[in-house]
Amino acid sequence: QFINATYNRFVYVQGQNAILSIYLKNGYSQPVNSTLSIRVLNYQFNFSTILYPGYDQINVTIPTAKIPQGIYYPTLNIYSNGTLQRQATLPALYVLNVTGKKPLSLVIVWNMHQPLYVEPNGSWGQPWVWLHTGQDFIWNGSLVGAYELQALLINEFNVSVTIDFTPVLLYQWEIILHESNATFTSNFGVNVTHDIQAVNFTLNLYKKLVKEGKVEVLTVPFYHPLQPLLLQDGYWSDVLAQIEMGENLTHEVFGIWANGTWTPEMAFCMALVGLYNESNISFTILDAQAFLPYATLVNGTLNPDEPIIVENNLGQRIIVLFRNTTLSNEFSFKFFSQPPQLTAQELIQQLAQIYMYNPGAVVTVALDGENPLIFNPTTGPEDLYAIYKALSEYQGQWLITQTASQAILTHKPVAIITNLPVSSWDLNLNYWNNGYPGKTEIWQNVSLAREYLVAYTVAIGANISPIVPLLFSKAPNSTSLINTLWNYLYVAEGSDWTWQTGPPAYGPIWFKEQALLYTSTIISTVKKQFSQIKIEKVKIDGHNLKIEIYNGLNATLHLVLVLTSSNQQTSFPVTLSHGMNKIKIKLLNESTQFTISLYSPVTPSEVGLTLIPINEYGFLITQYQFTTTTSSSSNIEFLIATPIALAILLATVILVIKRGHI
Numbered sequence: 001q002f003i004n005a006t007y008n009r010f011v012y013v014q015g016q017n018a019i020l021s022i023y024l025k026n027g028y029s030q031p032v033n034s035t036l037s038i039r040v041l042n043y044q045f046n047f048s049t050i051l052y053p054g055y056d057q058i059n060v061t062i063p064t065a066k067i068p069q070g071i072y073y074p075t076l077n078i079y080s081n082g083t084l085q086r087q088a089t090l091p092a093l094y095v096l097n098v099t100g101k102k103p104l105s106l107v108i109v110w111n112m113h114q115p116l117y118v119e120p121n122g123s124w125g126q127p128w129v130w131l132h133t134g135q136d137f138i139w140n141g142s143l144v145g146a147y148e149l150q151a152l153l154i155n156e157f158n159v160s161v162t163i164d165f166t167p168v169l170l171y172q173w174e175i176i177l178h179e180s181n182a183t184f185t186s187n188f189g190v191n192v193t194h195d196i197q198a199v200n201f202t203l204n205l206y207k208k209l210v211k212e213g214k215v216e217v218l219t220v221p222f223y224h225p226l227q228p229l230l231l232q233d234g235y236w237s238d239v240l241a242q243i244e245m246g247e248n249l250t251h252e253v254f255g256i257w258a259n260g261t262w263t264p265e266m267a268f269c270m271a272l273v274g275l276y277n278e279s280n281i282s283f284t285i286l287d288a289q290a291f292l293p294y295a296t297l298v299n300g301t302l303n304p305d306e307p308i309i310v311e312n313n314l315g316q317r318i319i320v321l322f323r324n325t326t327l328s329n330e331f332s333f334k335f336f337s338q339p340p341q342l343t344a345q346e347l348i349q350q351l352a353q354i355y356m357y358n359p360g361a362v363v364t365v366a367l368d369g370e371n372p373l374i375f376n377p378t379t380g381p382e383d384l385y386a387i388y389k390a391l392s393e394y395q396g397q398w399l400i401t402q403t404a405s406q407a408i409l410t411h412k413p414v415a416i417i418t419n420l421p422v423s424s425w426d427l428n429l430n431y432w433n434n435g436y437p438g439k440t441e442i443w444q445n446v447s448l449a450r451e452y453l454v455a456y457t458v459a460i461g462a463n464i465s466p467i468v469p470l471l472f473s474k475a476p477n478s479t480s481l482i483n484t485l486w487n488y489l490y491v492a493e494g495s496d497w498t499w500q501t502g503p504p505a506y507g508p509i510w511f512k513e514q515a516l517l518y519t520s521t522i523i524s525t526v527k528k529q530f531s532q533i534k535i536e537k538v539k540i541d542g543h544n545l546k547i548e549i550y551n552g553l554n555a556t557l558h559l560v561l562v563l564t565s566s567n568q569q570t571s572f573p574v575t576l577s578h579g580m581n582k583i584k585i586k587l588l589n590e591s592t593q594f595t596i597s598l599y600s601p602v603t604p605s606e607v608g609l610t611l612i613p614i615n616e617y618g619f620l621i622t623q624y625q626f627t628t629t630t631s632s633s634s635n636i637e638f639l640i641a642t643p644i645a646l647a648i649l650l651a652t653v654i655l656v657i658k659r660g661h662i
C-alpha cells in the first residue's frame with residue numbers, strides 16, 4: 001500500500017539529485033522482494049528493494065541532469081515477482097534550468113504601522129504599541145512581540161527585506177523611551193519595565209540591521225493619511241508637511257534619508273507624482289491588480305514583475321514596484337495560518353513557477369508586517385521562521401532576496417505608464433469614505449477643525465501646515481500652542497480612524513472617539529483664543545469712528561476689519577498688538593446703525609474644503625452691532641450690543657453643508 005512520498009527539496013536545479021522518500025505498507029506477514037519503477041516523462045528509474053511486514057521507508061535517488069525544466073508528477077509502479085501490485089502518482093517534482101539566466105529577485109516589503117494611541121492629555125488610550133513590541137508570543141522561552149520577532153528572525157537568516165516603519169510608530173516608540181511616567185486610561189496588562197526594554201532592544205536591533213544593509217527603510221507620511229482624499233479636499237500643504245515630517249523622523253531614528261516611500265493603504269492618485277518629486281522620493285510600492293489594468297501605457301512592455309515608471313502630464317516621474325497581488329495575499333491570509341513546512345514549500349514552489357516563465361524578474365510581496373503574526377499567534381511565528389529559513393536556503397543560482405532599492409538599481413524599468421486611477425489595495429477608497437455616518441462625521445470634523453486652525457494661524461501670522469517639532473517627553477504636544485494644534489490636526493488626518501469606524505471593519509468605538517477628541521480639542525482651543533479678541537469701546541468723534549479693540553493673545557494679530565452701515569461698507573487691514581489697540585476710521589456718510597466685523601484674512605486656497613463659508617474678507621472671527629443716539633454734541637459715546645458668537649451665527653450653516661466627496 002502506498003502511503004506518501006516526500007522530496008528532500010522543494011525545487012531542484014538541473015543536475016541536483018532528488019532524494020525521494022517513499023512510505024509504503026506491506027500487509028503480508030513476510031518480506032516481499034519488490035521493484036519500484038518511477039517514470040518522469042520518458043525517463044524511467046528502477047530500484048530493487050525488500051518490503052518488510054508493516055511500514056517501510058524507501059529512499060531513492062532520481063538524477064535530474066537530463067530532465068528538462070518543468071513541473072512533473074512522476075508515476076510510481078510497484079512490482080512483485082514481475083506483477084504490478086500498486087500504482088501511485090508522486091508529489092510534484094520541480095526542476096529548473098538556470099543556464100544563462102538571471103536569478104529571480106524577491107522584494108519583501110513589510111508595512112509596520114500603529115496609529116497614535118496617545119490622547120491629547122498624554123495618556124495612553126490603547127496599549128497596542130507596547131504589547132505588539134513586547135508581549136505577543138513566547139519565542140525560544142522569552143516573551144516577545146511581533147515587531148521584536150521580525151527583527152530577531154531577520155537578524156538570524158541570510159535575507160534582505162524592506163520595511164516601512166510609519167513615523168507614528170517610531171514616534172510612539174520614542175515616547176515610550178523618553179516619557180518619565182507613562183499613564184494609561186485603563187489596566188491594559190502593560191508590563192512597563194519589560195515592554196520598555198523590548199522597545200529599546202527592538203529599535204536598536206533594527207538600527208543594526210539597517211547599518212548592515214539587511215533592512216532598507218522606507219519613509220511614510222507621518223500619521224499614515226489617506227493622501228488622495230486630503231488632496232481632493234485641498235489640503236496639499238498638509239500632505240507635504242506630513243511627508244517631510246516622516247522623512248525627518250526616519251532620518252532622526254535611523255540616520256538615513258529614505259528615497260522610497262510607503263504610500264499609506266497604497267491609496268494613490270497621479271497628483272502624488274509631483275509631490276513625491278518635490279519631496280525627493282523616487283519610488284513607491286503599489287498593488288498591481290488595483291492599478292495596472294486601468295493605466296495608460298506610454299511605451300514599453302507592461303510586465304508587473306519589473307520596475308515601471310509612472311509619469312504625470314508635466315513629465316515628472318517616479319518608479320513603482322507593483323506588488324504581486326496573488327502572492328502578497330497568500331502571505332496575508334494563508335501562509336501564517338498553516339503548518340510551517342507547507343508554507344515554506346508553497347512559497348518556494350510559487351517563486352519557482354514565476355522563474356520558469358520570467359527569469360530575472362522582480363517579484364514584490366508587500367503587506368502588513370505585524371498583522372499576520374498578531375492574528376495567528378499560534379502558527380504565525382513558526383511560519384515566519386519557515387519563510388526566512390527557506391529563503392535563506394534557496395538563495396543562490398535562481399533566487400535572491402533584495403531590498404527595493406537594490407532591485408531598482410539592478411533592473412531597468414520596462415515601461416512608462418500614466419493615468420493611474422485613484423485607488424488603493426482595496427481597489428477603491430470606499431473602506432475609508434463610503435457614506436457611513438460615523439466616517440462622514442470624522443471627515444467633516446477634520447474639515448471644520450482645519451478651517452478654524454487655518455484662520456487662527458493666518459490671524460497670528462504663522463505658517464500654514466508647519467513642520468511640527470516633536471517633543472517625545474511631552475507628546476503629543478509641541479513647542480508652542482500653534483505647533484501643538486497642527487500636530488493634533490495631522491493626527492486626525494490619519495487613515496485608521498475611518499478604517500475602524502463602521503463597515504466593513506466595525507472596529508472599536510475608541511478609534512472614532514480618538515479622531516473626534518483631537519478635532520474637538522482644536523476647535524474649542526481656537527474658539528477660546530478668538531474669544532480673547534474684544535471690541536471694548538466705540539466713539540464717534542465728528543466724522544471719525546474711534547474703536548478700541550483688546551487683543552488678549554500673546555501674539556500680534558493680522559486681521560481685516562469691516563465696517564458696515566446702511567449706506568457704507570469699508571474694509572481695513574488691521575494689526576493688533578497685545579493689549580488695547582485704538583483704531584480710527586473716517587466715516588463717509590452719516591448712519592445710526594453700524595456692524596463691526598473682524599476677519600482672519602484667509603483665502604479659499606488656504607482653507608480647502610469649508611464647512612463655514614468664507615467670504616472676500618476671510619473667516620469671520622467676531623461681529624458686533626450697535627446703534628448711535630441723536631445728540632447735539634460732537635462727541636457721541638454709545639454701548640456696544642451683545643456680540644454675536646461665531647458658533648451661534650454659523651451653527652445652521654454647519655448642519656446643511658456636506659463634505660464634497662461623500
